[in-house]
Amino acid sequence: MDIQTMCDKLQNLQSERAAYQHASAILHFDGSTVAPRGSAQERGMVMGMLSQKGYELFVNDDVKKLLDALWEKKDEITPEQARQVELMRKELDNLTRTPMDEYVEYVQLMTIADEKWRLAKEVNDYAIFEPYLVKTIEFKRKFASYKDANIPAYDAMLDDYEKGITTETLDAFFGMLREKLVPLITLIKQQPPKAEFANASCSIPKQRELSDYLMEVLGLDRNYCAIAETEHPVTMGINKHDVRITTHYFENDLLSSMYSVIHEGGHALYELNIAEEYQRTVLYDAASIGMHESQSRFFENMIGHHPAFAKLMLSKLAELFPQVYENVDQAQLYRAINHMQPSLIRTDADEVTYPLHIMVRYELEKKLISGELSTKDLPDAWNAMYKDYLGIDVPTDSVGVLQDMHWSAGFFGYFPTYALGSAYAAQYMATIEKEIDIAACIEQSDLSPITAWLTEHVHKHGRMLDPKDIIMNATGEAFSAQHYVDYLAAKVKDVYGV
Ligand code: ZN
Secondary structure (H helix, E strand, C coil), X not given: CCHHHHHHHHHHHHHXXXXXXXXXXXXXXXXXXXXXXXXXXXXXXHHHHHHHXXXXXXXXXXXXXXXXXXXXXXXXXXXXXXXXXXXXXXXXXXXXXXXXXXXXXXXXXXXXHHHHHHHHHHHCCHHHHHHHHHHHHHHHHHXXXXXXXXXXXXXXXXXXXXXXXXXXXXXXXXXXXXXXXXHHHHHHHCCCCCCHHHHCCCCHHHHHHHHHHHHHHHCCCXXXXXXXXXXXXXXXXXXXXXXXXXXCCCCCCHHHHHHXXXXXXXXXXXXXXXXXXXXXXXXXXXXXXXXXXXXXXXXXXXXXXXXXXXXXXXXXXXXXXXXHHCCCCHHHHHHHHCCCCCCCCHXXXXXCCHHHHHHHHHHHHHHHHHCCCCHHHHHHHHHHHHHHHHCCCCXXXXXXXXXXXXXXXXXXXXXXXXXXXXXXXXXXXXXXXXXXXXXXXXXXXXXXXXXXXXXXXXXXXXXXXXXXXXXXXXXXXXXXXXXXXXXXXXXXXXHHCC
């Protein structure tokens, strides 16, 4: 086969896979938004068939031969094609290392584990879930050893979500956060409670208008980006011309949906700004989960919690909700959006205490995988860490160790990407601030210079570059937690003057 024919086959394969993924994504979106509840079973069947076809299309000898042959000739194809081959070979290798029967068994276990976790959380009985957690951990260890038996199992798991990140990097990262943030907790605890207006009733139709406004401020082109409502806010990047975000409205918590829209909007900008030529290839995706999260957190935290943003939003909020916001001033709004308080639930946490929630999960899951901590002792270990780091008592496992779905879904190694994303965002901010007047952009409601910077340095590259190279090229230095720690300390000082 000549090289041109092989390259055509490579492109056809990617286009076909993208088509299956497109169809599955639409079904998934439909299921979580407008589809009637009774439709789940049939849809599940169709999605199963699509994913089976997608699997067969990719996992077979012809594809393996094609990728190997192209890899041999990687100097004769374009760098983009070589990268596609590299990524697909790694993916194929990962998929074929695990024996099919074990994988099927694992998928079945996940369905039951999810069910047991939900029940355990509902009735506050960790013992219901614990045996399934044991089995999940056994599978995860085994899969990690298939992937690479020469590295610690947890490191292999981390690599699934954030290429190149190791326990060594994370120990240093969280060590630094622990040292700087834990002493701030006592200080934060002494601050007054959140202003009452933040939980005043605000009509949901008006909140929908606020979402439209926020999307406009973010510069999201509504020709290519839609918004819908789901239980848990999410972003779905189907392709460059079809990105969907969702939010959830609470009548008594306007800020919840406001920041969901900004957060998901940040994810959407990434998806919308990946280079056109990467469409229908494996390069059309974020560089990593942490990198995706860096973009949502950048807009949510660095932009959305900026003093200038409080100023910009105040006039809009007063216009939409005069009964609540007419008599609120800018300083009050700034304090309310930046209100800090150690809390039980990760997803409700403020910017400063949030990484401590992640640190607890990181330390625990690392020990669970290594065997240093037994699943039986997990709730006690969880509660002790919440006391140590956040200074709070955990009243029940439902709001403690059972609060997140990640472990019941086998997502070991995923949690750190949340904190890494925020830390990447802080490092970008430190560079962008030197080049762009952020406050002026926000006040003029024109974020385009900031988005253009992010597109040039992050978005457009898709998966062409590894996360560490994107950070190095964009900021001129390797990833460092220092920017994040500095940013958080400055935030506490700015909000509380201490
Ligand atoms: Zn996110």
